[in-house]
Amino acid sequence: MIVPMAGIYGGVETGGTWVVCALGTGPDDIAAQETFRTGEPGPTLERIADFFERGPRPAGIGVGSFGPVDLDPGSPTWGSVTSTPKPGWAHTPVAPVLAGRLGLPVHFDTDVTVAALAEQRWGAARGVDSVCYLTIGTGIGAGLLINGRPVHGLVHPEAGHLRIPHDRSRDPFAGACPAHGDCWEGLAAGGAIRERWSADPSALPDEHAAWALEAEYVALGILAIVLVASPQRVVVGGGVMERAGLLDAVRAHLVQLNAGYLQTPLMGVDIDRYVVAPALGDRAGVLGAIALAQAAER
Protein backbone atom coordinates (compact mmCIF):
# COMPACT_ATOMS: atom_id res chain seq x y z
CA MET A 1 0.00 0.00 0.00
CA ILE A 2 1.18 3.48 -0.86
CA VAL A 3 1.17 5.79 2.17
CA PRO A 4 -0.61 9.14 1.58
CA MET A 5 1.89 12.00 1.46
CA ALA A 6 0.91 14.95 3.61
CA GLY A 7 0.09 18.07 1.64
CA ILE A 8 0.35 16.59 -1.83
CA TYR A 9 -2.71 16.53 -4.07
CA GLY A 10 -3.56 15.07 -7.42
CA GLY A 11 -5.03 17.00 -10.31
CA VAL A 12 -6.57 15.71 -13.52
CA GLU A 13 -7.80 17.73 -16.43
CA THR A 14 -9.84 15.61 -18.79
CA GLY A 15 -10.06 17.69 -21.92
CA GLY A 16 -11.73 16.92 -25.20
CA THR A 17 -8.34 16.16 -26.77
CA TRP A 18 -5.78 15.81 -23.98
CA VAL A 19 -5.70 14.48 -20.45
CA VAL A 20 -3.23 16.04 -18.03
CA CYS A 21 -2.43 14.44 -14.67
CA ALA A 22 -0.22 15.99 -12.00
CA LEU A 23 0.82 15.54 -8.40
CA GLY A 24 1.93 18.48 -6.30
CA THR A 25 0.92 21.49 -4.29
CA GLY A 26 0.99 24.32 -6.84
CA PRO A 27 2.59 25.74 -10.00
CA ASP A 28 6.11 25.78 -8.53
CA ASP A 29 5.86 22.40 -6.88
CA ILE A 30 4.82 19.61 -9.24
CA ALA A 31 6.25 16.20 -8.32
CA ALA A 32 5.04 14.37 -11.41
CA GLN A 33 3.06 15.19 -14.52
CA GLU A 34 1.81 13.27 -17.53
CA THR A 35 -0.11 14.31 -20.63
CA PHE A 36 -1.75 11.89 -23.05
CA ARG A 37 -4.49 11.87 -25.67
CA THR A 38 -8.08 11.44 -24.50
CA GLY A 39 -9.14 8.06 -25.88
CA GLU A 40 -12.10 5.81 -25.13
CA PRO A 41 -13.34 6.32 -21.56
CA GLY A 42 -12.28 2.90 -20.16
CA PRO A 43 -8.59 2.95 -21.15
CA THR A 44 -8.36 6.70 -20.44
CA LEU A 45 -9.59 6.35 -16.86
CA GLU A 46 -7.30 3.32 -16.47
CA ARG A 47 -4.32 5.36 -17.54
CA ILE A 48 -5.22 8.16 -15.11
CA ALA A 49 -5.46 5.61 -12.28
CA ASP A 50 -2.10 4.12 -13.29
CA PHE A 51 -0.49 7.54 -13.03
CA PHE A 52 -1.64 7.96 -9.43
CA GLU A 53 -0.81 4.38 -8.46
CA ARG A 54 2.84 5.00 -9.24
CA GLY A 55 2.81 7.37 -6.21
CA PRO A 56 3.46 9.31 -4.15
CA ARG A 57 -0.09 8.86 -2.90
CA PRO A 58 -1.99 12.17 -2.67
CA ALA A 59 -4.43 13.16 0.10
CA GLY A 60 -7.11 13.69 -2.53
CA ILE A 61 -7.64 14.18 -6.24
CA GLY A 62 -9.39 16.95 -8.12
CA VAL A 63 -10.80 16.42 -11.59
CA GLY A 64 -11.70 19.21 -14.01
CA SER A 65 -13.70 17.72 -16.84
CA PHE A 66 -15.10 18.80 -20.15
CA GLY A 67 -18.87 19.10 -19.81
CA PRO A 68 -21.70 19.06 -19.38
CA VAL A 69 -21.18 17.22 -16.11
CA ASP A 70 -23.37 16.27 -13.15
CA LEU A 71 -22.29 18.26 -10.08
CA ASP A 72 -25.33 17.63 -7.89
CA PRO A 73 -24.02 15.88 -4.77
CA GLY A 74 -27.46 14.33 -4.25
CA SER A 75 -27.62 12.81 -7.73
CA PRO A 76 -26.94 9.13 -8.45
CA THR A 77 -24.90 10.24 -11.46
CA TRP A 78 -22.77 12.83 -9.59
CA GLY A 79 -19.28 13.03 -11.04
CA SER A 80 -20.31 11.92 -14.53
CA VAL A 81 -19.95 13.53 -17.89
CA THR A 82 -23.57 13.74 -19.07
CA SER A 83 -24.66 14.73 -22.59
CA THR A 84 -21.36 15.27 -24.41
CA PRO A 85 -21.25 14.61 -28.14
CA LYS A 86 -17.72 13.19 -27.63
CA PRO A 87 -17.95 9.56 -28.86
CA GLY A 88 -18.26 7.05 -26.03
CA TRP A 89 -18.06 9.59 -23.21
CA ALA A 90 -21.75 10.40 -22.62
CA HIS A 91 -22.80 9.26 -19.13
CA THR A 92 -19.28 8.20 -18.11
CA PRO A 93 -18.99 8.19 -14.28
CA VAL A 94 -15.50 9.72 -14.23
CA ALA A 95 -15.17 10.62 -10.54
CA PRO A 96 -16.86 7.49 -9.12
CA VAL A 97 -14.67 5.21 -11.26
CA LEU A 98 -11.46 6.94 -10.15
CA ALA A 99 -12.54 7.07 -6.50
CA GLY A 100 -13.43 3.37 -6.52
CA ARG A 101 -10.28 2.33 -8.30
CA LEU A 102 -7.88 4.42 -6.18
CA GLY A 103 -9.66 4.44 -2.80
CA LEU A 104 -9.10 8.20 -2.58
CA PRO A 105 -11.45 11.17 -2.21
CA VAL A 106 -12.14 12.54 -5.69
CA HIS A 107 -13.51 16.07 -6.19
CA PHE A 108 -15.10 16.99 -9.46
CA ASP A 109 -15.97 20.13 -11.40
CA THR A 110 -15.83 21.49 -14.92
CA ASP A 111 -12.47 22.14 -16.60
CA VAL A 112 -13.26 25.87 -16.80
CA THR A 113 -14.36 26.15 -13.17
CA VAL A 114 -11.12 24.61 -11.93
CA ALA A 115 -9.19 26.87 -14.31
CA ALA A 116 -10.95 29.81 -12.64
CA LEU A 117 -9.82 28.46 -9.25
CA ALA A 118 -6.22 28.20 -10.47
CA GLU A 119 -6.16 31.70 -11.93
CA GLN A 120 -7.72 33.02 -8.72
CA ARG A 121 -5.20 31.25 -6.51
CA TRP A 122 -1.98 31.60 -8.49
CA GLY A 123 -2.65 33.55 -11.65
CA ALA A 124 -4.40 36.50 -13.26
CA ALA A 125 -7.25 36.80 -10.72
CA ARG A 126 -5.37 36.77 -7.42
CA GLY A 127 -7.26 38.60 -4.69
CA VAL A 128 -10.49 38.67 -6.72
CA ASP A 129 -13.62 37.07 -5.21
CA SER A 130 -15.76 36.92 -8.26
CA VAL A 131 -14.10 35.61 -11.41
CA CYS A 132 -15.12 34.35 -14.81
CA TYR A 133 -12.64 32.11 -16.65
CA LEU A 134 -13.52 31.89 -20.28
CA THR A 135 -11.92 29.74 -22.93
CA ILE A 136 -12.36 30.28 -26.64
CA GLY A 137 -10.90 27.15 -28.19
CA THR A 138 -12.43 24.27 -30.10
CA GLY A 139 -15.56 25.18 -28.11
CA ILE A 140 -16.45 28.00 -25.72
CA GLY A 141 -16.62 27.36 -22.00
CA ALA A 142 -17.01 29.59 -18.97
CA GLY A 143 -16.34 28.84 -15.32
CA LEU A 144 -17.60 31.18 -12.64
CA LEU A 145 -16.61 31.85 -9.03
CA ILE A 146 -18.95 34.12 -7.06
CA ASN A 147 -18.07 35.15 -3.51
CA GLY A 148 -15.05 32.87 -3.91
CA ARG A 149 -17.08 29.73 -4.61
CA PRO A 150 -17.72 27.77 -7.81
CA VAL A 151 -21.13 28.43 -9.30
CA HIS A 152 -23.26 25.35 -9.78
CA GLY A 153 -27.06 25.43 -9.71
CA LEU A 154 -29.40 24.10 -12.34
CA VAL A 155 -26.25 22.51 -13.78
CA HIS A 156 -23.23 24.80 -14.17
CA PRO A 157 -22.46 27.73 -16.46
CA GLU A 158 -22.79 26.71 -20.12
CA ALA A 159 -22.32 30.18 -21.53
CA GLY A 160 -21.07 28.86 -24.86
CA HIS A 161 -24.64 28.21 -25.90
CA LEU A 162 -26.19 31.60 -25.28
CA ARG A 163 -27.49 33.44 -28.33
CA ILE A 164 -25.84 36.61 -29.56
CA PRO A 165 -26.89 38.94 -32.37
CA HIS A 166 -26.02 37.40 -35.72
CA ASP A 167 -26.42 39.62 -38.74
CA ARG A 168 -26.74 37.16 -41.61
CA SER A 169 -26.32 39.90 -44.19
CA ARG A 170 -22.75 40.41 -42.94
CA ASP A 171 -22.09 36.82 -41.86
CA PRO A 172 -24.25 34.31 -43.74
CA PHE A 173 -22.59 31.35 -41.95
CA ALA A 174 -25.38 29.27 -40.36
CA GLY A 175 -23.33 28.33 -37.30
CA ALA A 176 -21.46 25.20 -36.29
CA CYS A 177 -23.21 24.05 -33.11
CA PRO A 178 -24.88 20.67 -33.65
CA ALA A 179 -27.58 21.56 -31.09
CA HIS A 180 -28.18 25.26 -31.76
CA GLY A 181 -26.57 26.34 -35.02
CA ASP A 182 -25.61 29.95 -34.42
CA CYS A 183 -25.28 30.11 -30.65
CA TRP A 184 -22.15 31.89 -29.32
CA GLU A 185 -20.00 28.77 -29.66
CA GLY A 186 -21.57 28.02 -33.02
CA LEU A 187 -20.44 31.42 -34.30
CA ALA A 188 -17.21 32.12 -32.46
CA ALA A 189 -15.41 28.94 -31.34
CA GLY A 190 -12.43 27.62 -33.24
CA GLY A 191 -14.62 25.03 -34.94
CA ALA A 192 -16.92 27.76 -36.24
CA ILE A 193 -14.01 29.79 -37.62
CA ARG A 194 -12.71 26.68 -39.38
CA GLU A 195 -16.08 25.90 -40.95
CA ARG A 196 -16.92 29.47 -41.93
CA TRP A 197 -13.66 30.16 -43.71
CA SER A 198 -12.81 26.55 -44.69
CA ALA A 199 -9.39 27.01 -43.18
CA ASP A 200 -7.57 26.26 -40.00
CA PRO A 201 -7.90 29.38 -37.79
CA SER A 202 -4.12 29.45 -37.31
CA ALA A 203 -3.70 29.69 -41.09
CA LEU A 204 -5.78 32.88 -41.35
CA PRO A 205 -3.53 35.96 -41.42
CA ASP A 206 -3.97 38.71 -38.81
CA GLU A 207 -5.57 41.03 -41.36
CA HIS A 208 -8.20 38.45 -42.44
CA ALA A 209 -11.82 39.57 -41.96
CA ALA A 210 -12.28 36.56 -39.66
CA TRP A 211 -10.62 38.36 -36.78
CA ALA A 212 -12.70 41.53 -36.77
CA LEU A 213 -15.85 39.40 -36.76
CA GLU A 214 -14.39 37.18 -34.06
CA ALA A 215 -13.63 40.14 -31.79
CA GLU A 216 -17.20 41.35 -32.11
CA TYR A 217 -18.71 37.94 -31.30
CA VAL A 218 -16.39 37.30 -28.37
CA ALA A 219 -17.23 40.73 -26.94
CA LEU A 220 -20.99 40.12 -27.27
CA GLY A 221 -20.74 36.93 -25.22
CA ILE A 222 -18.50 38.49 -22.58
CA LEU A 223 -20.96 41.37 -22.34
CA ALA A 224 -23.73 38.88 -21.45
CA ILE A 225 -21.52 37.35 -18.76
CA VAL A 226 -20.66 40.78 -17.33
CA LEU A 227 -24.29 41.93 -17.30
CA VAL A 228 -25.70 38.72 -15.83
CA ALA A 229 -23.08 37.70 -13.27
CA SER A 230 -21.08 40.92 -12.76
CA PRO A 231 -17.70 39.24 -12.19
CA GLN A 232 -14.90 41.43 -10.86
CA ARG A 233 -12.50 40.04 -13.46
CA VAL A 234 -12.81 38.10 -16.71
CA VAL A 235 -9.87 35.88 -17.69
CA VAL A 236 -10.02 34.93 -21.36
CA GLY A 237 -7.92 32.07 -22.63
CA GLY A 238 -8.07 29.29 -25.20
CA GLY A 239 -6.25 28.74 -28.46
CA VAL A 240 -8.29 31.21 -30.50
CA MET A 241 -7.38 34.05 -28.13
CA GLU A 242 -3.67 33.58 -28.80
CA ARG A 243 -4.12 35.52 -32.04
CA ALA A 244 -2.13 38.78 -31.83
CA GLY A 245 -4.35 41.79 -31.28
CA LEU A 246 -7.56 39.83 -30.70
CA LEU A 247 -7.84 40.47 -26.97
CA ASP A 248 -7.37 44.21 -27.51
CA ALA A 249 -10.01 44.23 -30.21
CA VAL A 250 -12.41 42.37 -27.91
CA ARG A 251 -11.78 44.97 -25.20
CA ALA A 252 -12.49 47.83 -27.59
CA HIS A 253 -15.79 46.26 -28.62
CA LEU A 254 -16.80 45.73 -25.01
CA VAL A 255 -16.25 49.38 -24.14
CA GLN A 256 -18.26 50.36 -27.19
CA LEU A 257 -21.09 47.93 -26.33
CA ASN A 258 -21.25 49.26 -22.77
CA ALA A 259 -21.61 52.78 -24.16
CA GLY A 260 -20.86 54.28 -20.76
CA TYR A 261 -23.83 52.56 -19.13
CA LEU A 262 -21.90 50.76 -16.40
CA GLN A 263 -20.06 53.74 -14.98
CA THR A 264 -16.94 51.92 -13.88
CA PRO A 265 -13.49 52.56 -15.36
CA LEU A 266 -13.15 48.76 -15.65
CA MET A 267 -15.68 48.85 -18.50
CA GLY A 268 -14.00 51.94 -19.92
CA VAL A 269 -10.48 53.31 -19.68
CA ASP A 270 -9.32 50.46 -17.41
CA ILE A 271 -10.73 47.61 -19.50
CA ASP A 272 -7.18 46.16 -19.77
CA ARG A 273 -7.31 45.40 -16.07
CA TYR A 274 -10.79 43.87 -16.29
CA VAL A 275 -10.64 41.53 -19.27
CA VAL A 276 -7.26 39.85 -19.05
CA ALA A 277 -5.24 36.98 -20.47
CA PRO A 278 -4.62 33.94 -18.27
CA ALA A 279 -1.34 33.81 -16.35
CA LEU A 280 -1.12 30.03 -16.14
CA GLY A 281 -1.60 29.19 -19.82
CA ASP A 282 -2.58 25.61 -20.52
CA ARG A 283 -1.58 24.57 -17.00
CA ALA A 284 -4.66 26.29 -15.48
CA GLY A 285 -6.83 23.18 -15.78
CA VAL A 286 -4.59 20.68 -14.04
CA LEU A 287 -3.43 23.23 -11.45
CA GLY A 288 -7.03 24.16 -10.75
CA ALA A 289 -7.86 20.49 -10.26
CA ILE A 290 -5.15 20.43 -7.57
CA ALA A 291 -6.59 23.63 -6.05
CA LEU A 292 -10.06 22.04 -6.03
CA ALA A 293 -8.79 19.00 -4.10
CA GLN A 294 -6.83 21.19 -1.70
CA ALA A 295 -9.79 23.45 -0.96
CA ALA A 296 -12.12 20.48 -0.46
CA GLU A 297 -9.78 18.54 1.83
CA ARG A 298 -8.89 21.52 4.02
Added chain:
Amino acid sequence: MIVPMAGIYGGVETGGTWVVCALGTGPDDIAAQETFRTGEPGPTLERIADFFERGPRPAGIGVGSFGPVDLDPGSPTWGSVTSTPKPGWAHTPVAPVLAGRLGLPVHFDTDVTVAALAEQRWGAARGVDSVCYLTIGTGIGAGLLINGRPVHGLVHPEAGHLRIPHDRSRDPFAGACPAHGDCWEGLAAGGAIRERWSADPSALPDEHAAWALEAEYVALGILAIVLVASPQRVVVGGGVMERAGLLDAVRAHLVQLNAGYLQTPLMGVDIDRYVVAPALGDRAGVLGAIALAQAAER
Protein backbone atom coordinates in the same frame (compact mmCIF):
# COMPACT_ATOMS: atom_id res chain seq x y z
CA MET B 1 -36.61 59.31 21.41
CA ILE B 2 -38.33 56.31 19.92
CA VAL B 3 -37.17 53.05 21.51
CA PRO B 4 -36.19 50.36 18.95
CA MET B 5 -38.73 47.54 18.90
CA ALA B 6 -37.15 44.10 19.07
CA GLY B 7 -37.63 42.03 15.92
CA ILE B 8 -39.27 44.72 13.81
CA TYR B 9 -37.53 45.91 10.62
CA GLY B 10 -38.13 48.61 8.09
CA GLY B 11 -38.30 48.08 4.36
CA VAL B 12 -38.21 50.64 1.55
CA GLU B 13 -38.61 49.99 -2.12
CA THR B 14 -37.64 53.04 -4.13
CA GLY B 15 -39.04 52.32 -7.56
CA GLY B 16 -38.94 54.45 -10.67
CA THR B 17 -42.59 55.43 -10.15
CA TRP B 18 -43.59 54.45 -6.60
CA VAL B 19 -41.96 54.32 -3.20
CA VAL B 20 -43.23 51.71 -0.73
CA CYS B 21 -42.28 51.85 2.96
CA ALA B 22 -43.22 49.20 5.50
CA LEU B 23 -42.51 48.14 9.06
CA GLY B 24 -42.84 44.54 10.15
CA THR B 25 -41.33 41.08 10.18
CA GLY B 26 -42.78 39.44 7.06
CA PRO B 27 -45.75 39.21 4.69
CA ASP B 28 -48.23 38.28 7.42
CA ASP B 29 -46.98 40.78 9.94
CA ILE B 30 -46.82 44.34 8.62
CA ALA B 31 -47.36 47.00 11.30
CA ALA B 32 -47.49 49.98 8.94
CA GLN B 33 -47.17 50.59 5.23
CA GLU B 34 -47.24 53.61 2.97
CA THR B 35 -47.01 54.02 -0.81
CA PHE B 36 -46.40 57.31 -2.59
CA ARG B 37 -45.11 58.57 -5.92
CA THR B 38 -41.37 58.88 -6.40
CA GLY B 39 -40.71 62.61 -6.69
CA GLU B 40 -37.53 64.67 -6.55
CA PRO B 41 -34.89 62.97 -4.40
CA GLY B 42 -34.90 65.48 -1.50
CA PRO B 43 -38.61 65.46 -0.67
CA THR B 44 -38.86 61.73 -1.42
CA LEU B 45 -36.13 60.79 1.07
CA GLU B 46 -37.70 63.22 3.55
CA ARG B 47 -41.04 61.47 3.25
CA ILE B 48 -39.42 58.06 3.75
CA ALA B 49 -37.71 59.34 6.90
CA ASP B 50 -41.01 60.80 8.15
CA PHE B 51 -42.65 57.39 7.78
CA PHE B 52 -40.05 55.75 10.02
CA GLU B 53 -40.02 58.59 12.55
CA ARG B 54 -43.66 57.95 13.30
CA GLY B 55 -42.50 54.65 14.84
CA PRO B 56 -42.37 51.98 16.07
CA ARG B 57 -38.63 52.28 15.67
CA PRO B 58 -37.13 49.33 13.74
CA ALA B 59 -33.83 47.57 14.52
CA GLY B 60 -32.66 48.34 11.00
CA ILE B 61 -33.89 49.35 7.56
CA GLY B 62 -33.42 47.68 4.21
CA VAL B 63 -33.65 49.63 0.96
CA GLY B 64 -34.22 48.07 -2.45
CA SER B 65 -33.53 50.71 -5.07
CA PHE B 66 -33.85 51.10 -8.81
CA GLY B 67 -30.38 51.04 -10.33
CA PRO B 68 -27.66 51.18 -11.20
CA VAL B 69 -26.50 51.60 -7.63
CA ASP B 70 -23.14 51.54 -5.84
CA LEU B 71 -22.93 48.42 -3.61
CA ASP B 72 -19.19 48.46 -2.96
CA PRO B 73 -18.81 48.77 0.83
CA GLY B 74 -15.38 50.32 0.31
CA SER B 75 -16.62 53.04 -2.01
CA PRO B 76 -17.19 56.64 -0.90
CA THR B 77 -20.46 56.57 -2.84
CA TRP B 78 -21.77 53.30 -1.36
CA GLY B 79 -25.54 53.34 -1.07
CA SER B 80 -26.07 55.78 -3.93
CA VAL B 81 -28.02 55.55 -7.12
CA THR B 82 -25.36 56.14 -9.77
CA SER B 83 -26.03 56.66 -13.47
CA THR B 84 -29.82 56.55 -13.70
CA PRO B 85 -31.51 58.58 -16.43
CA LYS B 86 -34.31 59.35 -13.91
CA PRO B 87 -34.31 63.18 -13.62
CA GLY B 88 -32.56 64.44 -10.51
CA TRP B 89 -31.72 61.01 -9.10
CA ALA B 90 -28.24 60.38 -10.57
CA HIS B 91 -25.65 60.21 -7.77
CA THR B 92 -28.23 60.48 -4.96
CA PRO B 93 -26.78 59.00 -1.72
CA VAL B 94 -30.02 57.24 -0.72
CA ALA B 95 -28.77 54.97 2.07
CA PRO B 96 -26.33 57.48 3.66
CA VAL B 97 -29.03 60.20 3.78
CA LEU B 98 -31.56 57.88 5.45
CA ALA B 99 -28.98 56.47 7.89
CA GLY B 100 -27.85 59.96 8.87
CA ARG B 101 -31.35 61.31 9.25
CA LEU B 102 -32.73 58.33 11.24
CA GLY B 103 -29.65 57.19 13.17
CA LEU B 104 -30.39 53.60 12.15
CA PRO B 105 -28.41 50.96 10.29
CA VAL B 106 -29.47 51.08 6.65
CA HIS B 107 -28.80 48.15 4.27
CA PHE B 108 -28.93 48.70 0.57
CA ASP B 109 -29.32 46.63 -2.59
CA THR B 110 -31.13 46.72 -5.90
CA ASP B 111 -34.94 46.42 -6.02
CA VAL B 112 -34.66 43.14 -7.93
CA THR B 113 -32.09 41.61 -5.59
CA VAL B 114 -34.29 42.26 -2.56
CA ALA B 115 -37.29 40.90 -4.49
CA ALA B 116 -35.25 37.71 -5.03
CA LEU B 117 -34.61 37.58 -1.27
CA ALA B 118 -38.34 37.93 -0.56
CA GLU B 119 -39.37 35.26 -3.05
CA GLN B 120 -36.69 32.97 -1.64
CA ARG B 121 -37.78 33.52 1.94
CA TRP B 122 -41.57 33.65 1.62
CA GLY B 123 -42.55 33.12 -1.99
CA ALA B 124 -41.98 31.19 -5.19
CA ALA B 125 -38.35 30.20 -4.51
CA ARG B 126 -38.55 28.81 -0.99
CA GLY B 127 -35.83 26.26 -0.31
CA VAL B 128 -33.86 27.27 -3.40
CA ASP B 129 -30.24 28.45 -2.95
CA SER B 130 -29.66 29.95 -6.33
CA VAL B 131 -32.41 32.21 -7.64
CA CYS B 132 -32.90 34.76 -10.39
CA TYR B 133 -35.71 37.28 -9.92
CA LEU B 134 -36.51 38.96 -13.18
CA THR B 135 -38.91 41.79 -13.79
CA ILE B 136 -40.21 42.76 -17.22
CA GLY B 137 -41.92 46.09 -16.65
CA THR B 138 -41.13 49.62 -17.77
CA GLY B 139 -37.55 48.30 -17.88
CA ILE B 140 -35.95 44.88 -17.42
CA GLY B 141 -34.09 44.06 -14.23
CA ALA B 142 -32.61 40.89 -12.78
CA GLY B 143 -31.52 40.14 -9.24
CA LEU B 144 -29.44 37.09 -8.51
CA LEU B 145 -28.78 34.99 -5.41
CA ILE B 146 -26.04 32.39 -5.69
CA ASN B 147 -25.33 30.00 -2.83
CA GLY B 148 -27.98 31.96 -0.94
CA ARG B 149 -26.21 35.31 -1.22
CA PRO B 150 -26.87 38.39 -3.35
CA VAL B 151 -24.54 38.66 -6.33
CA HIS B 152 -22.56 41.88 -6.48
CA GLY B 153 -19.16 42.13 -8.13
CA LEU B 154 -18.11 44.57 -10.80
CA VAL B 155 -21.42 46.30 -9.96
CA HIS B 156 -24.50 44.06 -9.81
CA PRO B 157 -26.46 42.17 -12.45
CA GLU B 158 -27.70 44.51 -15.18
CA ALA B 159 -29.08 41.82 -17.44
CA GLY B 160 -31.54 44.20 -19.09
CA HIS B 161 -28.73 45.52 -21.24
CA LEU B 162 -27.39 42.30 -22.74
CA ARG B 163 -27.75 41.89 -26.49
CA ILE B 164 -30.08 39.29 -27.96
CA PRO B 165 -30.60 38.33 -31.60
CA HIS B 166 -32.70 40.94 -33.34
CA ASP B 167 -33.89 40.06 -36.82
CA ARG B 168 -34.64 43.47 -38.36
CA SER B 169 -36.40 41.88 -41.31
CA ARG B 170 -39.09 40.61 -38.92
CA ASP B 171 -38.87 43.44 -36.38
CA PRO B 172 -37.53 46.66 -37.91
CA PHE B 173 -37.96 48.56 -34.60
CA ALA B 174 -34.57 50.12 -33.74
CA GLY B 175 -34.98 49.62 -29.99
CA ALA B 176 -35.91 51.95 -27.14
CA CYS B 177 -32.82 51.96 -24.90
CA PRO B 178 -31.25 55.43 -24.80
CA ALA B 179 -27.79 53.88 -24.26
CA HIS B 180 -27.90 50.79 -26.47
CA GLY B 181 -30.89 50.89 -28.80
CA ASP B 182 -31.81 47.25 -29.28
CA CYS B 183 -30.47 45.64 -26.12
CA TRP B 184 -32.82 43.20 -24.33
CA GLU B 185 -34.59 46.00 -22.48
CA GLY B 186 -34.62 48.13 -25.61
CA LEU B 187 -36.50 45.37 -27.46
CA ALA B 188 -38.64 43.73 -24.78
CA ALA B 189 -39.44 46.07 -21.88
CA GLY B 190 -42.84 47.72 -21.60
CA GLY B 191 -41.39 50.95 -22.95
CA ALA B 192 -40.16 49.15 -26.07
CA ILE B 193 -43.56 47.55 -26.68
CA ARG B 194 -45.21 50.95 -26.35
CA GLU B 195 -42.81 52.58 -28.83
CA ARG B 196 -42.83 49.76 -31.36
CA TRP B 197 -46.60 49.51 -31.62
CA SER B 198 -47.45 53.11 -30.68
CA ALA B 199 -49.89 51.81 -28.10
CA ASP B 200 -50.03 51.10 -24.42
CA PRO B 201 -49.05 47.44 -23.96
CA SER B 202 -52.20 46.82 -21.92
CA ALA B 203 -54.28 47.99 -24.89
CA LEU B 204 -52.85 45.36 -27.25
CA PRO B 205 -55.16 42.34 -27.49
CA ASP B 206 -53.87 38.85 -26.61
CA GLU B 207 -53.79 37.84 -30.27
CA HIS B 208 -51.68 40.87 -31.32
CA ALA B 209 -48.34 39.99 -32.95
CA ALA B 210 -46.63 41.94 -30.15
CA TRP B 211 -46.99 39.02 -27.75
CA ALA B 212 -45.44 36.29 -29.88
CA LEU B 213 -42.43 38.54 -30.45
CA GLU B 214 -42.32 39.42 -26.76
CA ALA B 215 -42.29 35.75 -25.72
CA GLU B 216 -39.35 35.11 -28.02
CA TYR B 217 -37.33 38.07 -26.73
CA VAL B 218 -38.03 37.33 -23.07
CA ALA B 219 -36.98 33.71 -23.59
CA LEU B 220 -33.72 34.74 -25.29
CA GLY B 221 -32.74 36.87 -22.31
CA ILE B 222 -33.71 34.23 -19.76
CA LEU B 223 -31.66 31.73 -21.76
CA ALA B 224 -28.59 33.93 -21.31
CA ILE B 225 -29.21 34.11 -17.56
CA VAL B 226 -29.66 30.33 -17.33
CA LEU B 227 -26.52 29.59 -19.34
CA VAL B 228 -24.31 32.12 -17.55
CA ALA B 229 -25.42 31.83 -13.92
CA SER B 230 -27.27 28.49 -13.85
CA PRO B 231 -29.89 29.51 -11.26
CA GLN B 232 -32.01 26.73 -9.77
CA ARG B 233 -35.16 28.76 -10.29
CA VAL B 234 -36.15 31.81 -12.33
CA VAL B 235 -38.99 33.96 -10.97
CA VAL B 236 -40.40 36.25 -13.66
CA GLY B 237 -42.58 39.17 -12.67
CA GLY B 238 -43.32 42.70 -13.77
CA GLY B 239 -46.35 44.29 -15.39
CA VAL B 240 -45.64 42.99 -18.90
CA MET B 241 -45.67 39.39 -17.66
CA GLU B 242 -49.23 39.73 -16.38
CA ARG B 243 -50.44 39.23 -19.96
CA ALA B 244 -52.43 35.95 -20.14
CA GLY B 245 -50.48 33.17 -21.82
CA LEU B 246 -47.19 35.05 -22.02
CA LEU B 247 -45.34 33.07 -19.36
CA ASP B 248 -46.35 29.80 -21.02
CA ALA B 249 -45.18 31.06 -24.40
CA VAL B 250 -41.85 32.10 -22.87
CA ARG B 251 -41.45 28.63 -21.37
CA ALA B 252 -42.15 26.98 -24.73
CA HIS B 253 -39.51 29.12 -26.43
CA LEU B 254 -36.96 28.33 -23.73
CA VAL B 255 -37.41 24.60 -24.17
CA GLN B 256 -37.06 25.04 -27.92
CA LEU B 257 -33.93 27.21 -27.55
CA ASN B 258 -32.34 24.64 -25.23
CA ALA B 259 -32.96 21.96 -27.86
CA GLY B 260 -32.27 19.21 -25.34
CA TYR B 261 -28.74 20.46 -24.67
CA LEU B 262 -29.07 20.89 -20.90
CA GLN B 263 -30.38 17.43 -20.08
CA THR B 264 -32.49 18.39 -17.11
CA PRO B 265 -36.28 18.06 -17.02
CA LEU B 266 -36.36 21.63 -15.67
CA MET B 267 -35.37 22.87 -19.14
CA GLY B 268 -37.80 20.40 -20.73
CA VAL B 269 -40.97 18.73 -19.48
CA ASP B 270 -40.72 20.39 -16.04
CA ILE B 271 -40.12 23.94 -17.28
CA ASP B 272 -43.28 25.04 -15.39
CA ARG B 273 -41.44 24.34 -12.15
CA TYR B 274 -38.30 26.15 -13.30
CA VAL B 275 -39.53 29.43 -14.75
CA VAL B 276 -42.29 30.57 -12.42
CA ALA B 277 -44.48 33.58 -11.60
CA PRO B 278 -43.76 35.47 -8.37
CA ALA B 279 -45.82 34.54 -5.32
CA LEU B 280 -45.58 37.94 -3.61
CA GLY B 281 -46.71 40.15 -6.47
CA ASP B 282 -45.81 43.81 -6.12
CA ARG B 283 -45.04 43.34 -2.42
CA ALA B 284 -41.79 41.46 -3.21
CA GLY B 285 -39.70 44.64 -3.24
CA VAL B 286 -40.68 46.06 0.13
CA LEU B 287 -40.80 42.62 1.78
CA GLY B 288 -37.37 41.84 0.37
CA ALA B 289 -36.08 45.10 1.81
CA ILE B 290 -37.28 43.90 5.22
CA ALA B 291 -35.63 40.51 4.58
CA LEU B 292 -32.37 42.28 3.67
CA ALA B 293 -32.37 44.20 6.95
CA GLN B 294 -33.26 41.09 8.95
CA ALA B 295 -30.50 39.01 7.37
CA ALA B 296 -27.92 41.77 7.88
CA GLU B 297 -28.80 42.46 11.50
CA ARG B 298 -28.91 38.80 12.55
